[in-house]
Amino acid sequence: MEVQVVFKTTLPDNFKVEETQIQLSANSRTKDLTAVLTQLMDDCNVDPQSISGKKFNFLINDTFLTEDLAGLLTKLKMSNESVIEVFYLFALEKPKPKHTSP
Secondary structure, eight states: OEEEEEEEOOSOGGGOOOOOOEEEETTOOHHHHHHHHHHHHHHTTOOHHHHTTOOEEEEETTEEOOSOHHHHHHHTTOOTTSOEEEEEEEOOOOOOOSOOOO
């Protein structure tokens, strides 16, 4: 099964990609979407240093993608026949301790 998606964001302009429809497998997960998004950023001349090592979170209808696209679309009762808007943002890093005690 295939899904038509368009990537959108509220990040600054230097992290935005063109809002073009892309056909992805319904089995796509966060790492797959990250790979596609990184490639799109390369095509849009986003500075590779600015996204190096960055992880992304993806939202569909204000719900984080924590499984494959097909599973989330089923939960949200959305059809794969329409274009799905996928919002992306930088994932938060794990907190690091500032002080350690022996």
